[in-house]
Amino acid sequence: MELEALLVLVGGMMMASIFANRLSDILGIPGLLLFIGIGMLAGNDGIVGIRFSNAEATNQFCLAALAFILFAGGMETRWSDVRPIVLRGSILATLGVILTAFFLFVTTYYILQLSFEVALLLSVIVSSTDAPAVFMIMKNQPQQLHGNLRSLLEFESGSNDPMAVLLSVMAVRILQSSHLHWYNVAEMLILQLGLGVIMGLLFGKASAWVLKKYRMGNFGLYTV
Numbered sequence: 341m342e343l344e345a346l347l348v349l350v351g352g353m354m355m356a357s358i359f360a361n362r363l364s365d366i367l368g369i370p371g372l373l374l375f376i377g378i379g380m381l382a383g384n385d386g387i388v389g390i391r392f393s394n395a396e397a398t399n400q401f402c403l404a405a406l407a408f409i410l411f412a413g414g415m416e417t418r419w420s421d422v423r424p425i426v427l428r429g430s431i432l433a434t435l436g437v438i439l440t441a442f443f444l445f446v447t448t449y450y451i452l453q454l455s456f457e458v459a460l461l462l463s464v465i466v467s468s469t470d471a472p473a474v475f476m477i478m479k480n481q482p483q484q485l486h487g488n489l490r491s492l493l494e495f496e497s498g499s500n501d502p503m504a505v506l507l508s509v510m511a512v513r514i515l516q517s518s519h520l521h522w523y524n525v526a527e528m529l530i531l532q533l534g535l536g537v538i539m540g541l542l543f544g545k546a547s548a549w550v551l552k553k554y555r556m557g558n559f560g561l562y563t564v
Contacts, residue, residue: 349390353382372470410498415562417498421491429495434533436496437503441467457515464511468504469497506532 356378364371382388392398422429445463448454454462474497510525556562 349388353378406501410501414498417491417494421488422495425488425492425495429492429499432492432496433500434503437467437500437507441504441507460511460515461508464504464507467507468500474498502533502536 357375360374360378361371364374380386382390384391384393441463444467445459448462449456449459452459474493506529510528513525513528551562
């Protein structure tokens with residue numbers, strides 16, 4: 341595809357997504373549903389018929405978009421709102437995800453009689469809530485939730501992805517290796533969580549210091 345045609349196509353889809361976001365505000369439904377519909381119309385079996393089947397590139401684009409979404413959510417979250425619920429939110433984002441995956445695995449494997457591999461992967465993949473969906477729903481709902489429930493939901497949805505990713509990686513490791521012991525899984529879990537928290541705190545403090553020292557005139561530049 342020529343560069344000009346590609347720019348027109350991408351620009352058109354971005355404009356459609358912007359109008360879809362406005363339409364979601366009017367209808368009171370999550371904009372992600374409309375975005376999925378636009379993607380289906382533009383895909384292989386849709387009206388536009390874009391031929392794209394690169395799973396690796398899709399994964400990388402989604403990870404980059406998720407990083408921007410979570411960073412923007414963190415930029416707009418006030419520490420004074422998060423401080424009272426940080427302990428409960430952390431428990432929900434870790435133990436809550438593990439329990440969700442466990443109960444879903446029990447349901448799909450023992451009740452729905454799915455295979456062990458499918459039940460295990462399905463349970464860990466859908467064990468966490470979707471941060472962009474929660475942020476969008478919270479933004480589009482004008483009514484206030486009781487107490488700190490709004491902050492708790494936003495904090496939990498924005499911090500549970502690491503646990504879901506770890507569970508997915510461990511599930512893949514378990515399915516790929518028949519000699520993986522429980523202490524190997526525990527060691528990987530502790531290392532990933534420990535290093536993640538330490539590096540997150542270090543880079544967070546450094547970023548805050550830099551952004552405070554070198555103030556930018558346009559707020560939109562902070563996310564970039």
